[in-house]
Amino acid sequence: MEHLRIDRQRTAARIGRDIETLSGPAHTRDAVAIRRYAYTPEYAATDAYFARELEAIGFTVEHDPVGTLVARNVPKGMPAFGIGSHCDSNRNGGKWDGTLGVVMALELCRLNGEHGLGLPLQLISFLEEEGSGFGQMLLGSRIMAQRATEEQLRESMFELDTGRPFWETAVAAGYEPARWRESQRVLDGLIGWIEPHIEQARVLQDTGNRVGVVNAIAGYVHADVHVHGRDDHAGATPMDFRLDPTTVVAECVLELERLARAAGNATVGTVGEIEVHPSLINAIARDVRFSLDIRGPRDEAYLGVFRDISAFAHERAAARGMTVDVVERQRNPATPMDAAIVAALEAAAAATGEPVLTMHSGAAHDTMCVADSVPTAMVFVPCKDGISHSPAEDAQPEDAAVAVEAILNAIRALVA
Amino acid sequence: MEHLRIDRQRTAARIGRDIETLSGPAHTRDAVAIRRYAYTPEYAATDAYFARELEAIGFTVEHDPVGTLVARNVPKGMPAFGIGSHCDSNRNGGKWDGTLGVVMALELCRLNGEHGLGLPLQLISFLEEEGSGFGQMLLGSRIMAQRATEEQLRESMFELDTGRPFWETAVAAGYEPARWRESQRVLDGLIGWIEPHIEQARVLQDTGNRVGVVNAIAGYVHADVHVHGRDDHAGATPMDFRLDPTTVVAECVLELERLARAAGNATVGTVGEIEVHPSLINAIARDVRFSLDIRGPRDEAYLGVFRDISAFAHERAAARGMTVDVVERQRNPATPMDAAIVAALEAAAAATGEPVLTMHSGAAHDTMCVADSVPTAMVFVPCKDGISHSPAEDAQPEDAAVAVEAILNAIRALVA
Secondary structure: OOOOOOOHHHHHHHHHHHHHHOOOHHHOOOOOOEOOOOOOHHHHHHHHHHHHHHHHOOOEEEEOOOOOEEEEOOOOOOOEEEEEEEOOOOOOEOOOOOHHHHHHHHHHHHHHHHOOOOOOEEEEEEOOOOOOOOOOOOHHHHHHOOOOOHHHHHHOOEOOOOOOEHHHHHHHOOOOHHHHHHHHHHHOOEEEEEEEEEOOOOHHHHHOOOEEEEEEEOEEEEEEEEEEOOOOEOOOOOHHHOOOHHHHHHHHHHHHHHHHHHHOOOOEEEOOOEEEEOOOOOEOOOEEEEEEEEEEOOHHHHHHHHHHHHHHHHHHHHHOOOEEEEEEEEEEOOEEOOHHHHHHHHHHHHHOOOOEEEEEEOOOOOHHHHOOOOOEEEEEEOEHHHOOOOOOOOEOHHHHHHHHHHHHHHHHHHHO | OOOOOOOHHHHHHHHHHHHHHOOOHHHOOOOOOEOOOOOOHHHHHHHHHHHHHHHHOOOEEEEOOOOOEEEEOOOOOOOEEEEEEEOOOOOOEOOOOOHHHHHHHHHHHHHHHHOOOOOOEEEEEEOOOOOOOOOOOOHHHHHHOOOOOHHHHHHOOEOOOOOOEHHHHHHHOOOOHHHHHHHHHHHOOEEEEEEEEEOOOOHHHHHOOOEEEEEEEOEEEEEEEEEEOOOOEOOOOOHHHOOOHHHHHHHHHHHHHHHHHHHOOOOEEEOOOEEEEOOOOOEOOOEEEEEEEEEEOOHHHHHHHHHHHHHHHHHHHHHOOOEEEEEEEEEEOOEEOOHHHHHHHHHHHHHOOOOEEEEEEOOOOOHHHHOOOOOEEEEEEOEHHHOOOOOOOOEOHHHHHHHHHHHHHHHHHHHO
16 A cells, blocks of 8 residues: 655644644633643533534544543444544643644544545544543543443542542533443444554654654553661761661662663663651651652563562661661553554554654553553654643644654554 | 769769759640740749759859859859850750750759869850750850851841740840840850760760760761752653763762761761652652761861762762752861860769760750860760650760769869
8 A cells, every 4th residue: 555645734734723722721721831621611622622623524523421522434333443642631731742642633534534535533532631630540541441440430539629529520511420331332343543642751852753653551660668767966976876768768779770771671760759757957867768660661671670679678778777668559561552553653654754763652641541452552743852741841743744644544554 | 183982873863853853844835845945934944943053052143144044153253164054955855955964064063062172163054055946056155155246146036936036035034135245254264164965866875885075076067969950751761861860869878978987087977858859759850959967076077078079979960961069058167175174084984983985076065165265075974865856865864973973073183
């Protein structure tokens, strides 16, 4: 099949226009950041924009029982290829995270019609990916994948700004959360799924690539290490009389860096939080807590690092006469992408003539939930300096247009 | 001169009784901690207790212009040996810090009479050593040493609990701060000064010694090191794309430990505060600030460590593509104690038959100010587990009695 070259300039212009429209006052609660949480007027206005644009090009638009937007150009349940992302924002959000993926999916639907390709498509805009409304990441896609329980939905989710229960808020917005289990029917008939998204890191920018084909979403483990020492007077306690937990923390930070590099397989390890008690310039710390965020696309690699750094922390604390507790917060396995979709994307992206990188996603995405039952992949668009979850978030519609061309051609090949 | 052995049991009992009396409800604002700040009713009651006890044994009691208690058994300006400490408390204070030193000085005055020794003595109980009332450490002794300015006293010191100016509060308490310069006359005629105090660290306890003869008070430098990295996504940013400031912090914590040990001369170095921004488990830190507390009895030793750790921080940050700022908060030189007084104390302490350690003080004391114009030394009493500035602060009157015997004999030798 010959590569279809789209009018990238026109596509970039439409993507840019969509993004600017959806950054206007009707679509955000804040003048600087983009603030758009599930069931708010700003969210409803954004949802309505996509619905109007999709209906204008012949798509049928519905919502699942909790408010995830689903648009099709074929009857419900018929085979279709899925595309989309989410259009809610992080609390201190920018214009691009999530929304660009839905805008690119809309643009794909437009091009499908304009080029008379006849591809069976189903666009999904997932409810509440960021967790900014109810503190629950991937909420819409977790409901669709049945990764939630009715008890959780009814009793343990509350709107962060008002304290109102999720259930009640969804009903007030006109949805039927009691039918949440039916959400999984949205995936019936999907023969594949591709989510376009900004990268949220600097790999594409710093390696000079314009398209990222994602072959896996990293798994992760989050934990806290508590080092217990002894708070003594910083001036009056000789070096040999100390049980200073900051020294164990320091050894662990450097060992984590070494272990993550040694593990290869794109493993990363980060100490993002360090909390010292009592935190006085003239007192040796009594306790220090530090966080561990260890991830990678290969479970055995990053979990090995977690196991090794935990053992190292115990060993170094013991050697210094102290103790540690390692408390796991959560873990989530890696999600491999579908090899056939990845291959089709790689081929189509290469045919755009632009520099392309096959990579994994270090961040979590709705696609992790879709992948439970549908072959999936993702495509990343470079974002400036890797900045995301910030009003300074920036990306280029021209890069998005290249990705759209690659995705369109990949779907053509996959449904052929 | 033959060593005078006192009735240690009786002295311990009296010291214990004094301490318990001064921990009663009239002498502390709090039922658990000892709270006693300058010019409060609790402080006045404590001051009055010492005045009554001293007058009962023939001492003349006065106050300097800001309220430091001065009691003599010889006329003002006549040669006398100075003893004392402070009786205000830390905000979360215990029974012993400061107060024990004044109680021991009182006991020395009692023993001087009971044994008919005829030693010329001057007891001083310094106003506001802890800085808990007005946020100014060593306030009374700094005023006496003229280490304050009139502008500071009039305009930049306020009662922490009420916001009332120091000056106004002192006047309301019946003192004459306008005559503060005359405070220095208190030191006229002092031929030496010994301050007894709890150790506030665990060296005496852990080495099994009952008396500490202090030969120097440590100098110190306090500073902050700011490491500037780049906040990137913890999951999406490969190890080689990071500018993670926590790694520089970790290297500095370990290097500080190494440098302090290598410097010898009882040098100590502590990182007591670590502040990470933005402090999210899933974000590489952008900036980290950590504090430096570097001390020792030899200025060239601990200042060398400060110089070396500053250079190391710059060097390691540069090697990792980051930058640091080192911002000094304050420094204070070491205060050597008087060799003759130290020698007399060592001899007298040895003659008690109890285990004695010559050591330096890592903490600051009023004696630093007295040392500006008078030959000085200090004597430490062990405190349980080194705990101080806490209601859990504990010490043994029996240890204090041994120290009293040593000080009494040292003064006998020195004034002979």
